[in-house]
Amino acid sequence: MGDATREIEALIDLMARLPGLGPRSARRAVLHLIKKRTRLMAPLATAMQTVADNARECVQCGNICTSDLCDICTSGKRANGEICVVEDVADLWAMERASVFGGRYHVLGGTLSALDAIGPEDLRIPALVRRVGDEQITEVILALNATVDGQTTAHYIADELSGRCAVTSLAQGVPIGGELDYLDDGTITAALRARKGV
């Protein structure tokens, strides 16, 4: 790091631990920050401290928020009897960006995995089962990733909730703008099986 003093080196080391940044890009980012230390670095440090102090998981759904219950769980408008189950907060944010789902969420915090010894009690699956009873849920929409672990988890949840409410999952098929030539065989198979009249 050359002449960078100890404080600057420490900052570069910490920045390099962010996903998407390595030692080189961390150095570049820190240099940029130092050049804009009044207009960017100081506000960023404050914003980061605020979030570090206040961010926590919503006790009901596992979303990240700055109070005990997240905005979605406290909003009466979102109590429509539907819960969308996602693996991670990033997936919840992706769903919200689409602005198409009007119900509440339930963030599992991962997927079942025999290999990593992750069982239902390591995720928020028991809490989901409780919510279905407590909140008069009529439909649980499984928006889990289309991976082996994601689908295993979806099957497990569907079994747990069977007979208690409707359980659906996101449709599989050709993505909007997708070209058949670039799609994998599994997606084409799923899209063909789920074909619909036009």
Added chain:
Amino acid sequence: MGDATREIEALIDLMARLPGLGPRSARRAVLHLIKKRTRLMAPLATAMQTVADNARECVQCGNICTSDLCDICTSGKRANGEICVVEDVADLWAMERASVFGGRYHVLGGTLSALDAIGPEDLRIPALVRRVGDEQITEVILALNATVDGQTTAHYIADELSGRCAVTSLAQGVPIGGELDYLDDGTITAALRARKGV
């Protein structure tokens, strides 16, 4: 940003202004930070605040440091009569990583540019001329980038210092590990002209 509360959205917006991060990777970085808020986010916020409060430019050479004079300028061992002139602090750090230069530095803060109306007084060129007299400098090594603006600046500085001390510049040629097939014509021409006996 979906349900991310205002504080989290503000943090994502600020992070997205770092070089190398866009809105998507900033979101990913913030989510990672929130998951590791005790072990990574809080220390990072503190380190950033410390550097924002203390980082400044060395009054002598323009290096970034946390006191008025940087470690290199205060070190007696580096007063060997040589000054290495670089465009930017990042270049100074790159030179220091090579651990081959034992003198002091002078960071110009850019290059002369007719297009952007950057003249000698917008850079640290007058200060460099003063240092050559004040510090009994015997050699100024120009380590400017091999761009048009960099080379124009090098010529200007060489003229200013002519007759006052030796002025040299980094050798141009084939980089170590470089393959001729991938080198541009200019580099091959420079390497051939500067060929040396083996």
